[in-house]
Amino acid sequence: MPDAKSSAKRLTPYKIIQSIIGVTFIIYIIWRLFVVFIAKPSYGPDTWARFAIAGLVLGMVYALIAIGYTLVYGILRMINFAHGDIMMIGAFGGYFVFEALRAIPTPTLVDPQMNFLDANPFISVVLAFLIGSSIAAMCGFFLEKIAYRPLRTAPRLVPLISAIGASIFLENAAQLLFGPQRRDYTNPMILTRGEGWSIPIGGSDVILTYTGVLTFVLSVLVMLGLYLLVMRTRLGRSMRAVAENKPVAALMGIDVDGVISRTFIISGASAGAAGVMWGIHLGLVYHFVGFIPGIKAFTSAVLGGIGSVPGAMLGGLFLGLVESLGPAILGISFQLKDVIAFGILVLVLIFRPTGIVGEILTEEKV
Amino acid sequence: MKKQFRHAIITGIVFGIITSFLFLIGFTGIAADMFGDLLQNKSAAPFMNLTPQMLDMLIFLGLIGLWAGSNGSHKVKGQTDDPIGPAVFGGLITGLVHGLFVSVLALLVGTLDAKGVKINTYLYQILPAVVKLFILAKTPIQGALFHLVFLTATGLLGGILSRGLGRSAWQSRLQKKRNESFSKISQAGIFNKIRSNRMILYSVYGIVLVLLFLLPLRAGQYWNYTIGTVGVYVLLGLGLNIVVGLAGLLDLGYVAFFAIGAYTMALLSAPAPHHLLWNFWIALPIGIGLATITGILLGAPVLRMRGDYLAIVTLGFGEMIRILLKSDVLTSFTRGPKGVPSIGGPTLFGKPFNSDIDFVYLIFLAVLLIIFVTNRLQNSRIGRAWEAMREDEIVSRAMGINTMKQKLLAFAIGAAFAGLGGAIFASRNQFTGPEDFSLMVSINVVALVIVGGMGNIPGVIAGALVLKGLPEVLRQMQDYRVLIFGALLVVMMLWRPAGLIPSSRRRMEVERDAGVQETAGEGREK
Numbered sequence: 030m031p032d033a034k035s036s037a038k039r040l041t042p043y044k045i046i047q048s049i050i051g052v053t054f055i056i057y058i059i060w061r062l063f064v065v066f067i068a069k070p071s072y073g074p075d076t077w078a079r080f081a082i083a084g085l086v087l088g089m090v091y092a093l094i095a096i097g098y099t100l101v102y103g104i105l106r107m108i109n110f111a112h113g114d115i116m117m118i119g120a121f122g123g124y125f126v127f128e129a130l131r132a133i134p135t136p137t138l139v140d141p142q143m144n145f146l147d148a149n150p151f152i153s154v155v156l157a158f159l160i161g162s163s164i165a166a167m168c169g170f171f172l173e174k175i176a177y178r179p180l181r182t183a184p185r186l187v188p189l190i191s192a193i194g195a196s197i198f199l200e201n202a203a204q205l206l207f208g209p210q211r212r213d214y215t216n217p218m219i220l221t222r223g224e225g226w227s228i229p230i231g232g233s234d235v236i237l238t239y240t241g242v243l244t245f246v247l248s249v250l251v252m253l254g255l256y257l258l259v260m261r262t263r264l265g266r267s268m269r270a271v272a273e274n275k276p277v278a279a280l281m282g283i284d285v286d287g288v289i290s291r292t293f294i295i296s297g298a299s300a301g302a303a304g305v306m307w308g309i310h311l312g313l314v315y316h317f318v319g320f321i322p323g324i325k326a327f328t329s330a331v332l333g334g335i336g337s338v339p340g341a342m343l344g345g346l347f348l349g350l351v352e353s354l355g356p357a358i359l360g361i362s363f364q365l366k367d368v369i370a371f372g373i374l375v376l377v378l379i380f381r382p383t384g385i386v387g388e389i390l391t392e393e394k395v
Numbered sequence: 396m397k398k399q400f401r402h403a404i405i406t407g408i409v410f411g412i413i414t415s416f417l418f419l420i421g422f423t424g425i426a427a428d429m430f431g432d433l434l435q436n437k438s439a440a441p442f443m444n445l446t447p448q449m450l451d452m453l454i455f456l457g458l459i460g461l462w463a464g465s466n467g468s469h470k471v472k473g474q475t476d477d478p479i480g481p482a483v484f485g486g487l488i489t490g491l492v493h494g495l496f497v498s499v500l501a502l503l504v505g506t507l508d509a510k511g512v513k514i515n516t517y518l519y520q521i522l523p524a525v526v527k528l529f530i531l532a533k534t535p536i537q538g539a540l541f542h543l544v545f546l547t548a549t550g551l552l553g554g555i556l557s558r559g560l561g562r563s564a565w566q567s568r569l570q571k572k573r574n575e576s577f578s579k580i581s582q583a584g585i586f587n588k589i590r591s592n593r594m595i596l597y598s599v600y601g602i603v604l605v606l607l608f609l610l611p612l613r614a615g616q617y618w619n620y621t622i623g624t625v626g627v628y629v630l631l632g633l634g635l636n637i638v639v640g641l642a643g644l645l646d647l648g649y650v651a652f653f654a655i656g657a658y659t660m661a662l663l664s665a666p667a668p669h670h671l672l673w674n675f676w677i678a679l680p681i682g683i684g685l686a687t688i689t690g691i692l693l694g695a696p697v698l699r700m701r702g703d704y705l706a707i708v709t710l711g712f713g714e715m716i717r718i719l720l721k722s723d724v725l726t727s728f729t730r731g732p733k734g735v736p737s738i739g740g741p742t743l744f745g746k747p748f749n750s751d752i753d754f755v756y757l758i759f760l761a762v763l764l765i766i767f768v769t770n771r772l773q774n775s776r777i778g779r780a781w782e783a784m785r786e787d788e789i790v791s792r793a794m795g796i797n798t799m800k801q802k803l804l805a806f807a808i809g810a811a812f813a814g815l816g817g818a819i820f821a822s823r824n825q826f827t828g829p830e831d832f833s834l835m836v837s838i839n840v841v842a843l844v845i846v847g848g849m850g851n852i853p854g855v856i857a858g859a860l861v862l863k864g865l866p867e868v869l870r871q872m873q874d875y876r877v878l879i880f881g882a883l884l885v886v887m888m889l890w891r892p893a894g895l896i897p898s899s900r901r902r903m904e905v906e907r908d909a910g911v912q913e914t915a916g917e918g919r920e921k
Contacts, residue, residue: 047696108703128517176885183892186645189847193838194884201878205420208519324710324834331707364722371711378704379696 044334050323051380056115061358072357074231080353086241086310088349089248095333096255097296103272104292105335107186108194111172112300113323114199119165120308120318121207123157123215130156131215150217156310158247162301168199169297170290178286195274203316211315216240222312240310251302255295256338266294272336328374334384339392343385348373399815403467407550408723414456414493415500422875424528427452444648449531449835453545456497460546463493464553486554487547491900494546498539505535551828577631611755615654619751624760627820631840632847632855633765634812636823639841640850641778642805643785644698645706647837648713652810654832655689655718656682656817658729661827664739668730675741678820686814692865694806698799710820713837721829734828738821754823760820766852773852782850839863844888861887 065071071082094116095215101109130153135147146153179187216222225238235252259265270278271288279285306316307322325348348370355363355369377385417423430451447455468482502520507514508526515521530538611619631653638646659682663673672767699709717723721732728736740748741757748754772778792798799916821827839862847858865883866876887895 043695043699102703104678108706125517176889179889180892183888186639186841186845186849187888187892189645190842191888192887193842194881197881197884198741199881200880200882202416202420205520206518208515291504324714328707328711331704335703362723365724367718367724368715371686371715374711375697375708378700378708382700382704391480 047379049271051378056356063359065358065360070362072084073233075233075235077228077354077357078228079234080348080357082235082237082241082354084350085346086349087353088308088329088346089245089252090303090306091322091326091329091340092345093251093299093306094246095324096329096338097300098327098330099333099335099338099341100259100268100292100296102330104162104289105177105181105188105269107177107188108192109177109296110189111176111196111199111294111325113319113321113326114196115165115168115172115297115319116300116304116307116322117203117314117316118168118199119161119304120214120305120314121203122161122164122301123305123308124212124314127153127215127217129161130348132326136354139333142369146215147218150219153217154220156244157309158192158302158305161305162298165304166294169293169300172297173290173293174200175251178289200316207316208318211313214312214314216309216312220309222310238310241280244306246362247306249301251299252342258295259338263335264291265287286290293362323381325370328370332374332384333376334386337386340384340386347385350393399485400488402469403488404492405542406463406467406485407489408491408496410459410466410493411496413461414497417459418497418500418529419520420878421525423452423455424525427453427528427877430454438758442525448824451527452528456542456546457549460490460493460549461553461556463546464490465557466549466553467851468557482557483551483554483784486557486698488605490550490553490881491543493550494543496789497546498543501530501542502535502539505530505764507540508703509535515849522788524585569579576582599662602793607759611752619755621864621867623751623755623758623823626755626762626860627816627823628840628843628863629762629856630758630765630816630819631813631836632843632859633762633769633852634809634816635840636844636850636852637772637781637812637856639768639844640783640855641773641785642802643781644802644805645703645841646672646709646806646809647706647834648711648716649813649836649840650836651693651709651713651716652686652690652813652834653817653820654716655686656814657831658735658817658826659814659819660740660818660821661735662729664822665735665737667735667737668728672739675739675822679741679815683811683814686817687811688883690807690810691803692740694803697805698802708901710834710837713832717829717832718830732829734826734830736822736826737823738827740825751823754819758819758823763816764902766817769852775803777804846884848895848897851894851896854894861895 059368070111094112096114097112098109101107101112113148127146130146131144134145135145135148137143137148170174172195176191177188180191220239220243222240223236224239225236225241227234227236257265259268267278267283267288268291270281270283271285274286278288303322304319326345329348330341330345331344332348333340333342337342351367352370356366359369361369418428427448428451434451434454465487468485503524504514504521510524515523515527516608524528531541535540538559611622615621631649634647635649635653635903638649660675660678662669663671663678664675666672673891693709693712697705700708720729723731726730740754742748748757780791783794783796784798784801788798820831825833843858843862844855845858846862847856848854862880867878
């Protein structure tokens, strides 16, 4: 912005209003924190721990999906609206792997009625993640090839509409293929939902579910891998170069189309993994399952500073925590958790227009 | 030869996937029924042990096979001479691969079905009857072999036909001519001609107006309802056109203002939650005013963000409004998820509006008014400022435009139009609930503005007709219409990135961008 310097010195009415809003908001939050924790504790520490655990796990899934948005946005400056639906396809992939493995009888000495899924849970889960991710990655690859590549030179809103069309197509194709009903994700026996280690906090037991821990650990690993991929490998370097400047990257001998294809494959694979986690942890899969997480993940990507991988992680975690802790702290109905999440987004963007971490784009490119 | 082989195999795989997909979503059966209706042969005698329905399905598959064969036989790049050999060979290979895919699928599905597996618990459309039709009521192996032979034969035929039809010198001349004339039309030659001559322009307007006046009298109740919905979407599209098309601000939460207009009308004129029972004509300006004020209040802090940040914040705002309306917090005020029933309608000179026809006229009137306002705005100093701002914000600021003020103005005017649309919409439906205002409404409106052609009034109207009218026309396809709608959205963007009726300035922009890309010749395209 050309007048950034001058407006920093001058006290514009906007700045004054901004400060008033900010101070009021911070005072309000502190007051609420004081009320719920000290003056009139609404929940015991065990409940707070439950909220925090749920928020952390959800936040990690958001973060994983958000990385896909951020990578694609960084390179193409477009909102890949169909990203959530790619996650849905990955979730279905994992679901069908579980169903297929459950149909294979694997009698053991202990239990002759055993099936493959319960007998080899580790292999089953790995298979589900591999197949779910690869289907989603393929889907991302073809999506880019069919719907986005011909529009590379078009104005920015055109690929957005193409993406919206692709999203509608994928949702309805899934509905026609798999039917409109919601399906229960049947996990291997040791990953039964709701079971886990119980930790005594404040007099009662808080259950740390196995699925939650699996989701959390796996997404941390995947994200670490993605971060290293972007920052340390040759492919990551070319991705960053293409994000910086396409023609110059092409002059440096980078196959721009190839890099963009690979970006879509990576973002599709991480969305697919997130989809399988969603299924394993939350247990329901249907054709519309990717829509809300997709929007939340995009919100997290923007919250953290779009284009930056650590930003997407932080944004996702932050959003997950706000969603689960926010209603309790502000003392309002849990129906309004999305209102709080979007409200926080607006506030963050008013004070830090480039997100928490700050975007890695330069002004002139946008 | 090797290249031709590769091309043919890839084409075969693509068509194999397409045909398998069409079968898996149950479209082959629907297509068979449609061909049956078309050919009127449903009661015909069986031919070669095949029932008419099977024959109809084979016609459909055969057409796909022909198309695949002709695609697979296309000349590949770098091939100078054009002998018949490769074309036929290409068609044959394509057909073979295509047939292989379909026959494997038939074998798989047929065997599973014969074993008694209930496939439709996993694949919803694959009922035993569908499988029986697909393998032609034979054993799975016979059915699969039949498909393999049939699709190979049609592929070969497609290759030969395309060699015969598509490659002659006469054909290529015709094709060239057609392309030329098409590009001339698509570059809006006709529209410019009409625009440049005032006599023709006004008479066209007159004819359209008369037709619009007569249309609701002839159409039935269902179509009047549809026309009314399309009209409301034209209103929304024209409003968003100012925000997105002229000022270049991507607003994905436009439905919020629509909801505010609708709920204001509902709460003021319905008996249910508050029993105010105000007159429509008093509630209408209040609804518009409230929407405008909300627009300004939302716009003031967020309009400083650019591009996609603005998009996600507005999206969030739209969702917030819907969730608030749905939640328990406002139940006593807006009846929550139950919605507000029996909203009052307008009266004019003592005559109450109670049929869809009356509302269609009211909506037409509103649309005409909005078109007039938009037109005046667009060609005024403000409109030029908006367009300058869209093109380059920094330069427009250097030209002395107060960009913040102009953005707010665009946002507020867009919100006002949405409020008007919402108030009329609620009054016509006599009901409004939170689910009327889902994110899909915002997305539909953005899509219709861009599909029609941004920044241009005829474009918005064409977009609304296509996007809201098309699903109604496709209603016969039932479950498949939304799928087709999504695919069409993509195809339309690939086919005409500047929109159906691009504004002249925007078309130049798209062409220039494409031209720059070509001359820059980055050598990586293809």
